[in-house]
Amino acid sequence: MSVTTLGSRSSPVRRRPAIAAAPAAATPAEPVRARAVRRGDLEQVIALDATVTGVEKRTYWQRVFRRYGQPGKEQRQFLVAVRGADVLGFLIGEVRDWEFGSPPCGWIFAIDVDPAARQSGTGTLLFDTACATFRRWGVDKLRTLLSRENTLILSFFRSQGMMAGPLIPLEMDLP
Numbered sequence: 001m002s003v004t005t006l007g008s009r010s011s012p013v014r015r016r017p018a019i020a021a022a023p024a025a026a027t028p029a030e031p032v033r034a035r036a037v038r039r040g041d042l043e044q045v046i047a048l049d050a051t052v053t054g055v056e057k058r059t060y061w062q063r064v065f066r067r068y069g070q071p072g073k074e075q076r077q078f079l080v081a082v083r084g085a086d087v088l089g090f091l092i093g094e095v096r097d098w099e100f101g102s103p104p105c106g107w108i109f110a111i112d113v114d115p116a117a118r119q120s121g122t123g124t125l126l127f128d129t130a131c132a133t134f135r136r137w138g139v140d141k142l143r144t145l146l147s148r149e150n151t152l153i154l155s156f157f158r159s160q161g162m163m164a165g166p167l168i169p170l171e172m173d174l175p
């Protein structure tokens, strides 16, 4: 997996209070890069998700790492945006083949940027990196699902060019 760097949109990003056991010091001038997750990033990913959602889901994240984060996982991507050893954000996605009759397309099902690092292009860097990989894998359609109440994530995906699609979600409570 290649490394993508946050270019001209890069602006000083406030360092989050230590969310990892002991992140290596990073110089403020260091660029933000997007790359495949490594096992050593996992604690910071778990902490970031807990910060954003208010729930720590260690077992879940270990399972996600096994499924999406190990090298050689075809059609699955688990990216992190890092400055030095500090994880500023992550994105997880995969190609889904012929779901509900739809030709293979890329799905993004998780994206989070550290609240202290937002609005500096980090989310866009992750999104662009994921899209480039999906393209390389031969898909030309991207999908995601989001909560109606989450206007922030809606604004972000709209800013990237995503629009309402032809599929609708249905759900019910199981007896």
Ligand SMILES: CC(C)(COP(=O)(O)OP(=O)(O)OC[C@H]1O[C@@H](n2cnc3c(N)ncnc32)[C@H](O)[C@@H]1OP(=O)(O)O)[C@@H](O)C(=O)NCCC(=O)NCCS
Binding pocket: 052, 109, 110, 111, 112, 113, 114, 117, 118, 119, 120, 121, 122, 123, 124, 125, 150, 152, 153, 155, 156, 157, 159
């Ligand atoms: C959505 C999110 C990933 C955006 O990350 P980011 O690094 O701030 O994104 P960027 O800086 O690349 O912003 C890109 C565009 O998104 C939109 N955007 C970002 N933050 C916004 C805000 N607070 N309000 C409105 N639009 C916003 C803007 O259009 C922005 O473009 P601009 O900078 O030219 O205005 C980040 O806010 C986040 O992690 N939010 C919580 C995500 C979440 O709820 N995850 C759970 C579901 S998976």
